Amino acid sequence: MQVTETLNEGLKRGYNITVTADELNAKVNEKLAEAQPEVEMKGFRKGKVPMALLKKQFGQRLLGEAMQETIDGAMNQHFEDSGDRPALQPKVEMVDGDDWKEGDDVKVEMSYEALPAIPDVDLASISLEKMVVKADDAAVDEALANLAETAQDFKARRKGSKAKDGDQVVMDFVGKVDGEAFDGGSAEDYPLVLGSNSFIPGFEEQLVGVKAEEEKDCTVSFPEDYQAEHLAGKEAVFTCTIKEVKEPVAAEINDEMATKFGAEDLDGLKGQIRERLEAEYAGASRAVMKRGLLDALDGLVSFDLPPSLVEAEAGQIAHQLWHEENPDVQGHDHPEIEASDEHNKLAERRVRLGLLLAELGQKAEVEVTDAEMTQAIMNQARQYPGQERQFFEFIQQNAQMQQQMRAPIFEDKVVDYVFELAQVTDKEVPKDDLQKAVEALEDE
Structure with missing residues (x-):
């Protein structure tokens, strides 16, 4: 087998892989020898069918398997030796495929874009501000009044x-x-x-x-x-x-109303409301701090990006924004949507940060557990009352959907890992300041 480099520009790679006819024949004979002891054929005892007859009977099918396995093996060996990681599935084409016949060497062209080397980042040098909001009595009373309306x-x-x-x-x-x-x-x-x-x-x-x-x-x-x-x-x-x-x-705000919401008395209900409000504030504060972290990371790193990933991300952004601007169009029967410079710029940021977070997570051995995946699937399944089981089974059988659900969980775990290493300073602020910060995220 011979592997020859034909392209090495930036992250683009190209190779010619040649598998000789002798190598293929040896692979076929190896497969026949493995199968021979178990083969039964009329006129022969089990395991005694001549190799020549086996080759005539099964050779063509095994030749195809041998070609695929040999080429896959060559590709895997190349990635192991080179250390390259393809950004997307490599493109593989057989040279002169229509004219190829048994007894010829197999020649294959492989091309791909390699993932870039990600520079190290001093996470301890990152300074972040964490907005802390306490649930004051006025906020609790407002929430109580809203509960009274529902009761x-x-x-x-x-x-x-x-x-x-x-x-x-x-x-x-x-x-x-x-x-x-x-x-x-x-x-x-x-x-x-x-x-x-x-x-x-x-x-x-x-x-x-x-x-x-x-x-x-x-x-x-x-x-x-x-x-x-x-x-x-x-x-x-x-x-x-x-x-x-x-x-x-509206229900009268008293101990009786509190019992309707599972609390022992009004003070107990107020305590539950205070905890819920502060949990909501903490979630909003985390979202703001996460944006600050991503902005900091984006300013710390710079490396070449695989054009195919940027192009795909820009197309997805443009498509999503077009549908948001045209909510009446439900399907995809619409004019071709071209990504703008703004879409490409946003796509570059997303791809850069995605690759960086993936690298940080890999080095830190961050993993999404089965329990976390199951919980995420169950949370989404609740959106389909009466069809929870079907939704759960659909996700289990769909690897792409599993990856789509796993990705944000992984990202959040990596972000939490970075939070632990960064310099985080708590800053107590009014609720309105946090609300403005959240609204600013939504406007970007």
């Missing part, structure tokens, strides 16, 4: 008031089909929030405008696919006796 209560409207959408109507009702009451069609003191869509379609709308002590007949039709087959598609009349009309009000 909605109802109070009686003035006598004679008409029910509005969103009001609660307390009533007795009896439902009849063909003049006969049916099981499950009656209730007493039933509290129904108008607009909640908890009853048969069309029912609640007919109660808008009713008053206490009023009787109202509501005529509706059960859906054709109603779970009770004997009622499906049937028309029903519900005679409703209205007892109270109540308007929604």
Whole structure:
């Protein structure tokens, strides 16, 4: 086998690989010899089929396997000897493939872009500022008020008031089909929030405008696919006796409300809220500090970038931004999108930082554990209620999707590793300052 360099410019590499006919023949014979003891053929005992007959029967198929294995072996040996790491899958083409015949040498052209050598970075020299925000009483009280809105209560409207959408109507009702009451069609003191869509379609709308002590007949039709087959598609009349009309009000902030949210008392709920708020602040602060770290790293390193990676990243950025500007276009049936100089500049930064973080993570032996991957998959699966199992199985069978999910976890672990080595100074700031810093990230 012979490997000859044909191109070495920047990160671009090219090689000719020649596998002689004798090498291929030897590889085929080796495979036949390995298989011979297990081969059974009519007229011969197991393991006694002559090599010449085996070669006639299986030679063509084994020749293809031998070619592939030999070329793959040559490529792997080249990368091991040279230390090169291809940025993308190498391009491999067989020379004179259409004219090649058994007995000829195999000649292959291989080309790729090598990943660059990443310079060392003194991580301890990086200075970062960590914005620290404490959850003050005003923030806790604001969050409590928002919770009270969700823990909605109802109070009686003035006598004679008409029910509005969103009001609660307390009533007795009896439902009849063909003049006969049916099981499950009656209730007493039933509290129904108008607009909640908890009853048969069309029912609640007919109660808008009713008053206490009023009787109202509501005529509706059960859906054709109603779970009770004997009622499906049937028309029903519900005679409703209205007892109270109540308007929604925010829950009173007290110990009773706190128990609705799983706390022992109001002080306990305030403590939970304070912890949640400070966790949110910490997450936002980390995002700001991460941007500061990436900016610092970007200013510390400079190296050649594989053009193919930059081009692919710029195209992806341009495509994503185009869809954000044209949200009505869901598919990819649109004009060709060309990357601008701005897209290319952003792509260069992303590729440079991606390669640097990958190198730092490799040297630090950062790994994404199976437990971390499983947790990430489960978090995403929750976005598909009722289809969690199918989503989980889809990810398990899709290596590309697994890599897409693993990459951000790996990056965050590397960032945390760098945070530990960098000089980080805490700075206590008001919530508004942190909010402005976060908004600045979103505007970039």
